[in-house]
Amino acid sequence: MTLLDVRHLSVAFGGIQAVSDVALRMAHGQIVTVIGPNGAGKTTLLSAIAGIIPASGSVTFGGVDLARHTVESRVAGGLSLVPEKRELFAGMTVAENLRLGGWRLRAQGFRAATRAMDECYALFPRLAERRGQRAGTLSGGERQMLAMARALMAKPTLLMLDEPSLGLAPLIVRDIFRTIRALRETGVSILLVEQNARAALAISDYGYVLEGGRIALEGDGAALAADPRIVEMYLGTAAR
Amino acid sequence: MTLRWAIPALALCVVLPWLPGLPLFWVTLANLIGISAIVVTGLVVLTGIGGMTSFAQASFLGFGAYTTAILSTRYGLNPWLGLPAAMAAAGLAAAAIGAITLRLKAHYLALGTIAWSVSLFFLFGNLDILGRNDGISAIPPLTIAGFRLVDVRLSATLIGVSVVGVIAATHNLLDSRWGRAIRALRGGAMAAASCGVDIARARMLAFVYAALLAGLAGWLFAHLQRAVNPTPFGLYAGIQYLLMAVVGGAAYLPGALLGSALVVIVNDRLQDWLPKLLGTSGNFEIIAFGLLLVLVLQVAPEGLWPHITRRRRHTHPRPIAAMALPKRVAAQANRAFEVANLRRNFGGLVAVADLSFTLAPGELLALIGPNGAGKSTSFNLLTGVTRPSAGTVHLMGRDVTGLSAPAMAEGGVARSFQHVKLVAGMSVIENVALGAHLRGHASPLRSILRLDRAEEARQFAEAATQLAHVGLGDLADRPATSLALGQQRIVEIARALAADPAVLLLDEPAAGLRHAEKQVLAALLRRLAASGMAILLVEHDMDFVMNLADRLVVMDFGTVIAEGPPEQIRQNPAVIEAYLGGVA
């Protein structure tokens, strides 16, 4: 069953088309990756789906057209984004960040939120150790974990991750990707945007390659990973 | 806009007040409008164009008015001699207050002016020499050849001439080297600084200029009313001047006149109607003004002027025969840039850990790396926007570590920005001319008096040359922000070239360009390099970079992970790993 259906999505800043006529579909329970070189429009694409920036075209999520939905109401509908800049509440503790992540569930009471927090701590034991620490003082990897955990507190149907491995050391990147795979087992669908093409494609059911704001290639994760054109796209074609 | 309107306007000032049948009451109202318009013109420069919101203009009016009042009553000085004194008092007060307050940004500055305004109001009302709250009365009127200007129609002519003069002077100032600097303050301060503009000086210039106009208005006010007291110089009056600017259109010179006329007339009518309507007297018009201010901001934040006139595009005359600007004497050095162990932390975050490279004259060097590798911070470190935490930068053999952006520009560095920073209210060619700021010398006063025309012609000829150079010559008179983003990037390159730099730093120049345009850009950059310019570029388009650069420096995690010619970089396993990632 189709979870997310993006059609003819275009975003323009000033005179420049950052994303042009993108079509993207994914089903429940899938991990789908969008890869592409720097400046290809990946972050713009996710921001448009999350409703942070205006776009033309249509985004349908769980059968609902999101055209008139704000960021907040998309979150309430089960669509969460972990942005590239994490956007944590820097002066607040890890626990407070998580509790706010559960804002969507506030009607279900304190008990439910605490249970959700415990699940997050189980998924990211490092965060449990740091629960009293301010988010601004965390290391890069811990921040990424907190950003993911905060988004998971809202019990999203679809979690969108923008460059989760950005600026992180290889060992931590491995942890993050392992967690992403584990999340899928719990029924969360994941739309991943990554520069780390190899790692992302290795865990994906399907992948899109974005270049210059357009979908240049798409296919199964494994097939894409083997495609020699990917290398070309990242490092440029050989000089003539 | 040319000043051809000034002569008929002057004639009108002389004739209009004497039209038979014109009620004197209207002339009085016109006088009030004129005095307000002078103050508001200053606010247009300061707030609408310069981006510095001031609630304190009425206080500067007060400095002017009290100065001439004291000189002419207590010391019996000729009221005409009060004019330079009034303007000097307002200007000096502004310079002193500005020195303390102008470092504040945005809303802090606005709040600062509120504090000054309240403070000065109480000061005016409590000083014995200023007559405390009663003020000073029996101020002599102005005289011309022994003839006392007590008739409002004669005053109207004087005020009208002043308004025409003020608008002409302001127009001249804005259409000059320093005027472009002031126009760049709002939203383009970083770009202007990269062209060598001393931002603090430009801000002070706008602040003092606005105060000088308020001082002039204060002088007129004192001799027209023949009495002064603190009320018209308080915060409420200051807010009203700002209201006039906002209603008329704070960024437009004609808006000053329009806003003043509207507010003064509406004020007069309301003062007439409201007490009858409400049954009591009091200054209830402020209810209407408060609502009006909020409403205008919600509905027409640009004010009314842009809604009643379509912006005419004016072509800047560019005499082909203008002499070229003096060239910078190219320093003979075999190293244009030499960067050693540069480092920058933001709090606990290390943005650039250790950057070292050299750049020779005539070389095309590309800085590449994945997102977050520290390229943008490196760029800011090399152009004086950000100070390094450690390390050294040598520019043509000279140590320039930690110098400011204007100082780097002075040293011969010019740049473009990743997020294009063209000044919104200016045409393409004016933006490029801003780049030649350091190659001109005209002072603001010379510009006001129109004595800067020869140099201006040279600056615009240079700008036109550079625009033609980058292939945008036919777009010179378009509003800069109407261009496609890719073209705006190219305009930034032209602006950088107008500074006659020795080192050119370009941040993603090819982003948003079509394939053919990229080829043109590559050819241009090769030509510039061949002429001896050192070029450093950050670029994401690998095709473009690999075909263009002589050498590449690859950054990841804030350090250099590889360096060498393109073919070598492409095979480098560390680079492939950084770009494609490892399999987790």
Place this chain on the structure above:
Amino acid sequence: MDQSIFLILLQDGVVNGAIYALLALCLVMVFAVTRVILIPQGELVSFAALTYATLDTGHVPASLYLLGGLGGAAFLRAAWAKRGTALLWLAVETLVLPAGIAGVTVWLAPQKPGVAVEVLLALAITAPLAPYLYRLAFQPLANASVLVLLVASVGAHLALGGLGLLIFGPEGSRGPGFSTAMLSLGDQVVPGQSLWILGLTLTAMAGLYLFFEFTLLGTALRAVAVNRLGARLVGIRTEQAGLIAFTLAGILGALSGVLVAPLTTIYYDSGFLIGLKGFVAAIVGGLASYPLAVLAALVVGLVESFSAFWASAFKEVIVFTVIIPVLLWRSWRHQDLEDEE
């Protein structure tokens, strides 16, 4: 100056400082959550004080017109922007609530119900003005710059000031004290009113602290203040947060008005100067630090009371010039070149 005068001035300064502190806290909070610098806070102070004083004379205060009028206008503005969704709750908040408050006031006022009830009525009549003001003036400008919001705020101050003159007239009045008791502490006599002021301000501050530290709603407001996008990404609606911040500011501003009413004669425009002093304190705290703002408010109160003794004519000049060195110090700390919008 002998010791007894010193102690009297000290006491004056602390009591006034406490009220400024309350206002400073509101200003910091409203700015953090909505980026609005709430100049009209002063009008709330005046209106609450005058409403309280009117109620004590057994009359129905004219501020009910203001409540109904602003409520109705807020309804129309918000209904127009929303074009027909969630109107029921909006109507309750902006139409039914003022009607209810008016009904209770008309019923109770002639009975002279006593100071405690009068205080509560004055709060009920004045506090909702703040959220209505938010809906009318600031919510439509939610994406504007701080500077534009400041100019709009000054506009709202003008309009409310004029309405205050219209409603309350140019005459001032003074509200009854909460207590006429005089306590002696050694040689020093402390009026009961001062203790009420200190007690209520401390209670209000403690309440604010508990709300922001220990409730999810309070934490959400802080979240909006530290990272608006982050807050939206967890589903917190920023305009609702703004409405709550304004409501709190309305309650505390009205409380300050009721507290200050017995101390001095309040005119329709007195609140502005009182508010500005809270404002000086808020700026000392960088519009960001609550404890610094409170401390600065006490200093402002003391500077005011001591300068009133030595140089009474220049009292206000001195108080408002205090802000300049503070601004200077702040500006020297931030020297980075940044683009303003």
